[in-house]
Each structure stands twice: as C-alpha cells, then as structure tokens.
Amino acid sequence: MTNPNNATISTVHTAEFTSGHALQIPTLRILQDDGTIYPGAVAPELDKETALKMYHSMSFIRVLDERMLAAQRQGRISFYMQCLGEEAATVGSAAALDDKDMIMAQYREQGALRYRGFSLEQFMNQLFSNEKDLGKGRQMPVHYGSKDIYYMTISSPLGTQIPQAAGYAYAQKLRGLANVTICYFGEGAASEGDFHAGLNMAAVHKAPVLFFCRNNGYAISTPANEQFKGDGIACRAVGYGMKAIRVDGADILAVYQATKMAREYALETNEPVLLESIAYRLGAHSSSDDPSGYRSKEEEEQWRKNDPISRFRLWLLAKGWLDDEADKAQIEALRAEILDALKVAEKVAKPGIEHLISDVYAEPIPELERQLAELKAHIRKYPDAYPITSGRMS
Amino acid sequence: MAKMNMLQAINNALDLAMAKDSTVVCFGEDVGHFGGVFRATSKLQEKYGKDRCFNTPLTEQGIAGFANGMASQGMKPVAEIQFADYIFPAFDQIVNETAKFRYRSGNEFNVGGLVFRTPYGGGIAGGHYHSQSPEAYFAHTPGLKIAVPRDPYQAKGLLLASIASEDPVIFFEPKKLYRASTGEVPEEYYEIPLGVAEVMQEGKDVTVLAWGAQIEICQKAIEMAAAQGISCELIDLRSILPWDVETVVKSVTKTGRLVINHEAPLTGGFAGEIAATIQQRCFLHLESPIARVCGLDTPYPLALEREYVADHLKTFEAIVASVKF
Numbered sequence: 124m125t126n127p128n129n130a131t132i133s134t135v136h137t138a139e140f141t142s143g144h145a146l147q148i149p150t151l152r153i154l155q156d157d158g159t160i161y162p163g164a165v166a167p168e169l170d171k172e173t174a175l176k177m178y179h180s181m182s183f184i185r186v187l188d189e190r191m192l193a194a195q196r197q198g199r200i201s202f203y204m205q206c207l208g209e210e211a212a213t214v215g216s217a218a219a220l221d222d223k224d225m226i227m228a229q230y231r232e233q234g235a236l237r238y239r240g241f242s243l244e245q246f247m248n249q250l251f252s253n254e255k256d257l258g259k260g261r262q263m264p265v266h267y268g269s270k271d272i273y274y275m276t277i278s279s280p281l282g283t284q285i286p287q288a289a290g291y292a293y294a295q296k297l298r299g300l301a302n303v304t305i306c307y308f309g310e311g312a313a314s315e316g317d318f319h320a321g322l323n324m325a326a327v328h329k330a331p332v333l334f335f336c337r338n339n340g341y342a343i344s345t346p347a348n349e350q351f352k353g354d355g356i357a358c359r360a361v362g363y364g365m366k367a368i369r370v371d372g373a374d375i376l377a378v379y380q381a382t383k384m385a386r387e388y389a390l391e392t393n394e395p396v397l398l399e400s401i402a403y404r405l406g407a408h409s410s411s412d413d414p415s416g417y418r419s420k421e422e423e424e425q426w427r428k429n430d431p432i433s434r435f436r437l438w439l440l441a442k443g444w445l446d447d448e449a450d451k452a453q454i455e456a457l458r459a460e461i462l463d464a465l466k467v468a469e470k471v472a473k474p475g476i477e478h479l480i481s482d483v484y485a486e487p488i489p490e491l492e493r494q495l496a497e498l499k500a501h502i503r504k505y506p507d508a509y510p511i512t513s514g515r516m517s
Numbered sequence: 518m519a520k521m522n523m524l525q526a527i528n529n530a531l532d533l534a535m536a537k538d539s540t541v542v543c544f545g546e547d548v549g550h551f552g553g554v555f556r557a558t559s560k561l562q563e564k565y566g567k568d569r570c571f572n573t574p575l576t577e578q579g580i581a582g583f584a585n586g587m588a589s590q591g592m593k594p595v596a597e598i599q600f601a602d603y604i605f606p607a608f609d610q611i612v613n614e615t616a617k618f619r620y621r622s623g624n625e626f627n628v629g630g631l632v633f634r635t636p637y638g639g640g641i642a643g644g645h646y647h648s649q650s651p652e653a654y655f656a657h658t659p660g661l662k663i664a665v666p667r668d669p670y671q672a673k674g675l676l677l678a679s680i681a682s683e684d685p686v687i688f689f690e691p692k693k694l695y696r697a698s699t700g701e702v703p704e705e706y707y708e709i710p711l712g713v714a715e716v717m718q719e720g721k722d723v724t725v726l727a728w729g730a731q732i733e734i735c736q737k738a739i740e741m742a743a744a745q746g747i748s749c750e751l752i753d754l755r756s757i758l759p760w761d762v763e764t765v766v767k768s769v770t771k772t773g774r775l776v777i778n779h780e781a782p783l784t785g786g787f788a789g790e791i792a793a794t795i796q797q798r799c800f801l802h803l804e805s806p807i808a809r810v811c812g813l814d815t816p817y818p819l820a821l822e823r824e825y826v827a828d829h830l831k832t833f834e835a836i837v838a839s840v841k842f
C-alpha cells in the first residue's frame with residue numbers, strides 16, 4: 124500500500140492519548156564541577172592547542188563582557204549584551220566546526236565569534252559604530268558580522284536566521300561544499316513561526332544545518348515555563364523527523380562532543396540536527412534590563428556556581444596544560460589590552476556621510492543621490508548642528 | 518488632574534479600561550508580571566489577574582492571530598507588539614485577517630475592540646530595528662484604524678477611544694516620548710475621538726502638519742519661523758486612518774501652504790497621500806508646492822541618526838522655502 128500521509132500506521136483498537144511528555148531527552152554531561160570527568164564518560168579528543176584556544180576564547184569574552192557593560196554604564200556605548208553563563212555553549216560548539224562552516228547567530232554568541240578569530244579591534248569598532256566597523260556603524264552594539272570568517276551579520280528580528288540557515292546550508296550542499304551551517308537561537312526565539320518554517324524546510328530539503336538552541340531559561344523576563352509546555356526544545360526535532368541531542372551548556376566538553384557528532388552526521392547525510400544547550404542567562408538580558416524585577420537573587424546565585432569557565436579551567440590545570448599564576452597574569456594583561464583598545468576605538472571617526480546612502484542598493488539610486496545632495500547643502504548651512512559630518516564633507 | 522508621563526498615561530488608560538469592562542484583556546511579550554519592557558502594563562497583572570494580563574510566547578504572528586480570535590469571540594484584546602519593528606511577523610494576521618474580518622464575512626464576524634499597541638519611532642539610538650515608523654504600510658490597508666498620540670493627555674484619550682472603537686485599531690506609541698513627555702492628565706475616563714485632527718496653533722502663512730513625536734520637532738521649527746515673522750498653523754493629525762481631510766483642507770485653504778513632516782522615509786510615506794488629496798481639494802488656493810520633510814529613503818541609521826532625521830532645522834527651512842516660493 125502507498126503511504127500518502129507519510130505517517131507510520133500502527134493500529135490500536137482502544138482510544139488512547141500519547142502523552143505530550145512521552146519523550147524525554149537526556150542531557151549529555153562529561154565534565155564535572157570539580158574539573159574531573161564523570162565516571163563512565165569519555166572526554167572528547169582535544170589537542171592542547173585547541174583546548175587552550177577554547178579556554179582563551181571563553182576568558183576573553185568574560186573580560187570583554189565585564190568591561191563593555193561597564194563602558195555602557197559610563198555612557199561610552201549605547202547598549203550591550205553579555206554572554207555570561209553561555210560561554211561554553213557558544214565556544215564549545217564553534218570549536219567543533221570547520222573554519223568555513225557558516226555561523227548564523229542570534230546576538231549572544233560572541234564566544235563563537237571570538238573563537239572564529241574576530242579581533243579585539245573588530246569587536247571595539249562595531250561596539251563604537253565607528254568608520255572601521257565592518258557594518259559601517261549602522262547597527263546597535265553586538266550586531267557583529269564578518270564574511271571573512273563566515274559569520275553572518277546579526278539581525279535583531281528574532282528567528283529570522285532559522286529558515287535562512289536552512290537555505291544557506293542547502294546552497295552549500297548544492298555547491299558541493301564539505302561544510303555545514305550552524306544556526307544559534309534562544310529558547311524564546313524558538314516560539315517564532317520562523318522556527319517551524321526553518322526546521323521543517325531543512326528536514327524536507329535535506330540541508331546540513333545544526334540548529335543550536337540556547338535554552339538559557341529566559342527570554343527577557345519571560346521564563347521558559349511561560350514560553351512553551353513541551354519538554355525543552357530538543358524534543359521538537361522528533362516532530363520534524365530530525366535527530367536531536369541535548370547538552371549541559373556549561374560543560375564545554377559535552378557541547379564540543381555533541382556538536383562534533385552532529386556536524387559529522389549532517390555532512391554525511393545532509394540531514395539537519397537540533398541541539399539544545401541547557402544553561403542559564405546569568406547576566407541581565409541586556410544593558411537595558413534589570414532582572415531583579417522578575418527573578419530572585421537566590422536563583423541567580425544557584426546558577427552562578429555552575430560556572431562554565433571555572434570547570435574547564437580546573438580540567439586544564441589538572442592536565443598540566445594551564446599554569447594558574449601565568450593564567451591569572453594573562454587575564455590581568457587582557458584587561459589592560461581591552462581598555463586600551465576601547466580608548467582607541469572610541470576616538471575613531473564615525474562613518475562618512477556618503478555611508479548614509481551606500482548599500483541600500485548595490486549603487487545609490489538617483490533619488491538617493493538627490494536626497495544626499497540636498498542634505499549636504501543643508502548641513503553646510505548648519506554645520507554646528509551636525510558635528511559628526513559637517514567638518515568632513517567633500 | 519495628575520502629572521503623568523506618557524507611559525503612566527497609557528498604563529492609566531489600560532487600568533481604567535480593564536476596570537470598566539471585564540472583556541478587556543492585555544497581553545504580549547513580557548507584558549505580564551514584569552509589566553512590559555517599557556512598563557506600560559505595570560501592575561495590571563497584579564490587579565486583574567493572570568487571565569486578563571499575561572505574557573505570551575515570543576511570536577508576533579501568534580499574538581496577532583490570538584488577538585483576532587479573541588476579538589472575533591467578542592472580547593477586547595489589547596495586544597502589545599514589543600517594538601513596531603517586530604510587527605512584521607504579524608503582518609499577515611493584521612493585513613489579511615484583522616483588517617478584512619468584518620468585510621469578508623459580510624459582518625457575520627468582526628474583530629472590533631481589538632487594539633494593537635506598539636512603540637514606534639527613533640531618537641533612542643536604536644538603529645534600523647528599534648526605530649522604524651511603519652504606519653504607511655498599514656495605512657494602505659482598508660479596514661484598519663491607526664492612531665498616534667503626541668503627549669500623555671492625547672495618549673490616554675486616544676487609547677481609550679481605540680479600545681472602545683467598533684473597528685480594530687493600531688495604536689503607535691512614540692517611544693522616544695514615553696518618559697520624556699509629561700503633562701497634566703485627568704484621572705477619570707475620557708476619550709479623544711479617532712479620525713479627528715487638532716489645530717494646536719492657529720496661523721495665517723503656512724500650515725505645518727505632523728503627528729506623534731514630530732509635533733515637538735515642528736513646534737521648535739515654528740518658533741524659529743515666528744522669529745522671522747512667519748505665522749504657522751500647526752495641526753496634529755492624531756489619526757492616520759481615517760485621517761481628518763476636512764480640518765487640513767480648511768487650514769490650507771486659509772494659509773495656501775502646507776509642510777508635512779514625518780519620521781518615516783519619504784517615498785511611499787503617508788505625507789504623499791496627504792499631499793495628493795490636498796492638492797486636489799485646495800489646488801486653486803495653493804501658493805507654493807506642498808513640502809514633505811521626512812526620513813531619507815534608507816533604513817534608519819545608527820551613527821548618522823542626526824543627519825537622517827526630519828529635524829527642526831530641515832522643517833524650518835521647508836517652512837521658509839514654502840513662504841518664499
């Protein structure tokens with residue numbers, strides 16, 4: 124018999140529901156809080172160089188986040204978002220990829236970006252929207268992107284990158300590339316219609332995408348238990364006929380292992396995989412948010428103990444790959460380096476006025492040229508009112 | 518009377534509407550316990566319970582569809598879209614469903630009583646995804662009503678009228694003014710009718726027309742013009758759909774000149790619609806071409822925001838040019 128419904132029919136003769144929680148997906152844990160491996164677990168194969176790059180990417184982001192949140196408080200930048208608590212999830216997953224795998228992120232994945240090689244100067248130029256920013260000073264802070272390192276520029280509207288990742292990966296496949304796309308999004312963004320569209324299309328069209336859900340418990344003030352009623356996000360994969368794996372997002376070895384396995388599977392079969400990282404958004408949603416209005420200090424303290432960096436640090440120390448004193452000194456040096464870079468970037472000029480109309484189209488259309496000419500004449504008349512551009516117009 | 522900022526006035530309007538009518542329900546992303554990211558729904562969950570003020574999952578198309586469903590059942594949902602920039606996932610539900618519910622069913626069903634509240638506009642260093650003014654997209658949709666308040670008093674009266682309206686309304690709130698705009702607001706219930714503009718200042722040389730946060734900008738420009746001996750008539754359109762053609766026609770018939778200001782980009786902006794109607798109705802009275810002072814035809818920028826916006830200096834120049842034409 125044909126199967127027009129594309130559904131397996133196993134017949135029963137008494138009416139019975141299948142429970143909405145029939146499926147519970149286990150959480151992969153490899154690294155314990157004290158830096159040792161769980162009994163029975165096997166650490167993924169990691170060479171010293173990669174392991175240290177992972178560690179340094181995490182500590183870089185930790186220090187950067189601290190410094191830039193302070194810079195926002197001082198009024199030096201307008202906005203900031205921390206990755207606090209999710210450093211392992213973003214770094215560990217990026218470390219399991221090839222350098223030419225596309226990353227399509229949501230906004231809290233600076234760990235992945237750093238691992239890929241985004242420089243301190245590039246971070247700063249974006250944060251200060253100056254003329255050296257690759258995005259030409261057009262987006263709010265933390266909306267990074269770089270073609271060179273295969274990191275798609277962040278877009279604020281949530282979930283939009285999910286179906287795009289399916290399309291990007293499908294194109295990679297058609298081009299015969301041995302690469303996948305990783306698509307990060309929050310458990311909140313997974314409520315958008317684009318989530319369904321993206322996962323279903325990736326499954327139907329066989330696109331090698333790793334959908335990486337950062338379930339960090341909150342979407343701004345909304346706790347996950349007001350966001351969805353299923354068991355996390357991972358179980359949804361089954362509805363799309365897709366493989367899934369859930370990991371402890373504070374355990375970088377688990378994240379690395381799961382992502383590596385998912386990547387291999389996606390490349391081999393051209394099937395997407397859904398990964399879910401279970402972690403906690405330790406910081407505020409953004410510099411505009413104050414979590415004391417919706418969650419308790421006790422809850423935060425409990426999760427603070429689950430620090431993704433200290434766990435991995437202990438593992439590295441035990442292996443003799445990291446020296447305690449040298450590491451502490453390096454972090455102090457990093458603090459100074461970041462402050463210096465900040466001071467440089469904040470003095471770099473803003474983009475020139477021609478960038479008001481560039482990139483809207485490949486070439487400015489005549490009406491835009493007309494509007495720019497009119498604007499320039501206006502600025503010449505009132506130079507004091509437009510200090511950023513008036514002194515630098517040709 | 519009490520001194521309120523715009524957020525307090527909106528909160529107060531929602532509070533009164535919920536107290537007065539048990540079918541009024543508020544929901545949206547972070548709207549419940551937290552009271553919304555801007556705190557417009559502060560304390561409403563505490564006061565009216567979780568059934569009537571609640572967080573939704575993060576899905577604008579879901580929020581709009583849910584609101585359509587509730588309204589079609591006869592309740593009065595006041596749904597918040599966290600930023601007008603994020604209303605687009607809900608575009609289909611609003612444009613194809615909300616707007617056409619009554620028409621397509623021969624009025625068997627309708628979604629009157631439904632209000633979408635959403636913060637719009639720039640001036641907060643928000644770049645292109647936290648600054649847009651999308652009113653013109655919706656103004657192209659018969660079946661919707663659109664209102665935009667300029668201050669706390671207007672916000673409360675227009676919002677209460679929107680909730681009371683038999684037609685669905687999109688209520689665009691100028692977020693730049695949420696805390697910046699304060700004023701005396703009556704504590705009791707009152708409505709400001711939809712579709713009626715307000716002549717805020719009478720004048721004889723030129724009519725200046727705007728809405729929302731641009732009113733403030735125009736007031737500055739008008740002061741500069743007054744110093745040059747130019748007498749401006751200032752109109753706050755207040756409702757974009759339906760818009761008050763007669764009030765504008767009357768004013769332009771008197772002054773012979775019109776300068777329209779809006780935040781949204783020039784091309785396809787609502788000023789074009791106004792200009793077309795006014796040139797037709799006032800052709801023989803016009804002394805100069807109708808001028809539009811608007812955002813540039815680009816996405817809303819970040820670093821070069823000041824250059825981009827329809828500010829008071831550009832408005833002043835347009836007023837002078839109109840008078841000197």
Ligand SMILES: Cc1ncc(C[n+]2csc(CCOP(=O)(O)OP(=O)(O)O)c2C)c(N)n1
Binds near residue numbers: 308310311
């Ligand atoms: C379409 C859309 N709706 C609303 C918002 C506003 N917003 C920005 S972040 C956010 C919460 C996202 O939560 P989650 O996806 O869990 O990511 P997290 O912040 O926890 O990393 C919201 C509602 C948006 N950016 N885009």
Ligand SMILES: [Mg+2]
Binds near residue numbers: 339340343
């Ligand atoms: Mg989240």
